[in-house]
Amino acid sequence: MPSHPALPRRRRARAAAAVLVVVLPVALLAGCSDDGPQVNAHLHPPDGPWSWTDDLGQQVHLDQAPTRIAAYGDEAAALWHFGVVPTAVFDYTDPQSDPNFFGLPLKRTEVVGTTYGDIDLDRLEELKPDLIVTSSEPGDTADEMFGFATAGELAEARKIAPVIAVAQAGSARLVVETNARLAAALGVDIGAGSAVAADRKQFELASQELTQAASSGLTVMPAYADYGGLYVLDSRDDPTMSYVEDLGVEFEKEGGDDDYWEILDWEHSDRYHPDIVLMSQKGGFTGEQLRNQETFGKVAAVARQQVHPWRFPSMDYLSLTAYLKELSQWLVTDQDVG
Numbered sequence: 194m195p196s197h198p199a200l201p202r203r204r205r206a207r208a209a210a211a212v213l214v215v216v217l218p219v220a221l222l223a224g225c226s227d228d229g230p231q232v233n234a235h236l237h238p239p240d241g242p243w244s245w246t247d248d249l250g251q252q253v254h255l256d257q258a259p260t261r262i263a264a265y266g267d268e269a270a271a272l273w274h275f276g277v278v279p280t281a282v283f284d285y286t287d288p289q290s291d292p293n294f295f296g297l298p299l300k301r302t303e304v305v306g307t308t309y310g311d312i313d314l315d316r317l318e319e320l321k322p323d324l325i326v327t328s329s330e331p332g333d334t335a336d337e338m339f340g341f342a343t344a345g346e347l348a349e350a351r352k353i354a355p356v357i358a359v360a361q362a363g364s365a366r367l368v369v370e371t372n373a374r375l376a377a378a379l380g381v382d383i384g385a386g387s388a389v390a391a392d393r394k395q396f397e398l399a400s401q402e403l404t405q406a407a408s409s410g411l412t413v414m415p416a417y418a419d420y421g422g423l424y425v426l427d428s429r430d431d432p433t434m435s436y437v438e439d440l441g442v443e444f445e446k447e448g449g450d451d452d453y454w455e456i457l458d459w460e461h462s463d464r465y466h467p468d469i470v471l472m473s474q475k476g477g478f479t480g481e482q483l484r485n486q487e488t489f490g491k492v493a494a495v496a497r498q499q500v501h502p503w504r505f506p507s508m509d510y511l512s513l514t515a516y517l518k519e520l521s522q523w524l525v526t527d528q529d530v531g
Contacts (some may be wrong), residue, residue: 233260233278236380238339245378248352248360249335249373255355258380259323261306265340266291268326268359268372270507273297275389281320283340285309310342314349314495322354326375329358361508365436368508369396392510399517400440406521407441412531413520414445414467414494417454418478421491423462424454433506433513437520445531462489466531469523470494471529491528499523 238258245253263281264272271294273279284305288294303320305458327340336359341347350356359371371392374381383389415426428434428444430453437443445467446455452490457464470492472483480500484490494500499525506512 195490211321217253219411226265233262234378236260237450238380241405243378245375245384247329247357249329249338249358250357251326251335251357253355253357255323258378259354260379261320261323261324262320262321262379263317263320263354265327267361267505267507268328269302270294270297270338270512271369271372271509272326272376272379274392274507274509274511275372275383276374276381277379278302279320281305281317282310283307283317285305285314291444292504306347310346312346312350314346314353317350324515325354325356326357327358329360331360331362333358359487359508361432363435364434365432365508365513366438366439367414368432369510369513372508386425392514393433394396396510396517399514399521403437403442403517403524404440406524407443409524409529410443410501411468411524411527411529412443413469413471413524414465415471417473417503418483418486418489421456422459423457425457426464427455432508433516436513437517439515442520442524458488459488462486463492466492467494468499468531469527470500471520472500473503473505496528497528499527499530 218282225329231369238260241257243253243255243258247253261280262272262277263283264279267281269279269282269284269288270291274297274466279302281303282288282299284291284304285308288299288304303316305320325386328337329337333339336347338347338356341350351392358366359375361368362435373389376389377383381389383393389438415428415431417426425446426434427446428438434444441522445465470483472478472480478486480498483495483500489495501519504516504519506516
């Protein structure tokens with residue numbers, strides 16, 4: 194049973210509270226038209242055989258580099274931001290409402306799944322992808338990967354095209370670097386002078402800015418809330434928050450016995466006293482509902498409305514840069530109330 198009632202798997206959560214608009218580099222649009230799924234003609238992979246070893250140790254060997262990529266949720270958005278337009282997308286929700294796709298021209302792809310584990314495999318096969326990219330979580334295997342509800346669904350997808358996974362574990366920096374290497378293998382220029390290099394530079398600057406902002410000493414607490422209680426994140430279990438902690442941001446909670454979440458009933462929801470609450474609102478409480486909770490509403494950060502969106506940016510330089518900048522602003526402008 195997942196420990197987050199709104200999600201298919203315990204370790205996944207998505208913030209739909211606020212819009213995260215990312216401006217696409219002009220290079221991404223090259224070779225694209227408005228005629229539906231794309232073949233990424235603008236990419237320039239090396240000629241000859243193509244191979245890739247994914248984070249689960251799977252080895253894929255093809256006669257030539259794949260150009261028609263199908264991908265799940267975050268991986269689709271991340272690769273798109275790097276410049277790989279997916280031929281097909283399947284997601285846990287309608288990508289139109291997934292913040293990671295805001296600003297991306299969805300008419301250039303085809304959505305073959307808007308509910309976790311419900312992929313239109315027939316339509317996916319008709320689109321003839323060369324490669325399918327998904328995520329993996331700690332504990333996943335080549336026969337059971339995140340993005341597929343059952344081993345059977347994964348096996349059916351694998352009959353269409355090879356399926357590879359990018360591990361969503363450890364620091365976000367490592368996940369982004371894996372996506373960058375995959376994008377490069379698919380033909381994206383990530384070298385000096387490229388759009389990706391420019392995005393990487395902005396990411397590094399935003400990282401430095403966050404380290405400076407963290408000197409305020411304000412503590413943060415990412416959480417999810419609903420009628421069942423308060424779910425408090427163990428920061429080391431989420432790539433973005435793990436990276437944020439590496440940059441010097443202090444977290445109110447230092448981990449616990451549970452994976453990903455510590456679950457508190459509302460009567461004991463004042464266990465922690467952060468200066469800033471980062472709240473996922475995917476199917477969860479609004480700020481007003483939080484303030485109306487008899488116990489948690491009295492926590493100073495909540496009472497003083499220092500509650501901000503906890504976003505789950507896709508693992509690419511553009512998306513992470515946008516969120517690091519937001520977090521830096523809150524660390525500078527909010528007050529020490531813990």
